Amino acid sequence: MKRRTFLESLSMLGGTMLIDWNINISELFAQNTPNPFVLPPLPYTVNALEPYFDATTMEIHYTKHHMAYVNNLNSAIKSIQDSSIKTDMASLMKLPDKLSKDLQTKIRNNLGGHANHSFFWPSLTPPINKNVVIDSKVPIPIQDRWEANDNLEKAIIAKFNSPENFRTLFSKAALSVFGSGWAWLVKDSKNNLSIGTTSNQDNPLMDVSSFKGIPILGLDVWEHAYYLKYHNRRNDYINSYWNLVNWKQANNLYNS
Numbered sequence: 370m371k372r373r374t375f376l377e378s379l380s381m382l383g384g385t386m387l388i389d390w391n392i393n394i395s396e397l398f399a400q401n402t403p404n405p406f407v408l409p410p411l412p413y414t415v416n417a418l419e420p421y422f423d424a425t426t427m428e429i430h431y432t433k434h435h436m437a438y439v440n441n442l443n444s445a446i447k448s449i450q451d452s453s454i455k456t457d458m459a460s461l462m463k464l465p466d467k468l469s470k471d472l473q474t475k476i477r478n479n480l481g482g483h484a485n486h487s488f489f490w491p492s493l494t495p496p497i498n499k500n501v502v503i504d505s506k507v508p509i510p511i512q513d514r515w516e517a518n519d520n521l522e523k524a525i526i527a528k529f530n531s532p533e534n535f536r537t538l539f540s541k542a543a544l545s546v547f548g549s550g551w552a553w554l555v556k557d558s559k560n561n562l563s564i565g566t567t568s569n570q571d572n573p574l575m576d577v578s579s580f581k582g583i584p585i586l587g588l589d590v591w592e593h594a595y596y597l598k599y600h601n602r603r604n605d606y607i608n609s610y611w612n613l614v615n616w617k618q619a620n621n622l623y624n625s
């Protein structure tokens with residue numbers, strides 16, 4: 370059977386990458402591959418998101434933080450000696466009791482970390498205008514790069530009244546995360562949109578998360594994502610994010 374990794378499950382649709390979130394740990398384990406999880410390629414260079422997300426932060430975030438989730442996940446899988454254990458990202462709550470609490474937590478955190486970052490990189494795209502001076506005393510300008518298509522734009526306006534109001538509500542949610550976590554725009558099975566947050570590396574597809582849905586956008590608000598450039602100013606990081614959103618991918622995810 371073909372080994373499935375994030376790298377291989379990134380599929381091309383309409384020119385943007387869509388992510389298959391359904392990682393089946395037992396399937397990977399059964400194939401007896403030493404390191405079944407791999408770091409997916411970054412869809413741009415580390416300096417491509419300048420000046421909003423700086424190259425040093427991007428490099429450390431990708432090659433150190435994301436890599437660590439991948440390595441820890443591979444090591445967690447190795448320590449599962451029972452190939453009958455079945456789990457995937459959605460059903461972490463069903464991890465059997467015979468797995469130690471530590472191992473269950475390690476799988477939850479690192480599977481989430483790997484999945485969330487694999488989703489995050491292609492959800493960003495280089496800014497339209499790179500000649501922006503970032504000054505901590507001046508609010509970061511949001512260039513209007515609204516590229517939501519008919520369906521997603523209609524759904525956003527129907528639910529949140531306007532693109533601006535949607536951005537305000539999403540930003541507020543991202544600011545409200547206490548400690549480390551993520552802010553999300555998700556849809557349900559009827560294509561209804563909602564905004565919510567998860568803690569640590571949980572995501573809305575996990576049964577352990579109280580906020581659920583199919584991710585359209587996800588913003589990493591861990592300090593490691595912004596501290597080098599923005600220090601404690603998470604708000605500036607969030608405003609920067611709006612200049613980097615890959616709306617093409619968001620549209621495709623909404624329509625899929």
Ligand code: MN3
Nearest residue numbers: 434589591594
């Ligand atoms: Mn991160």
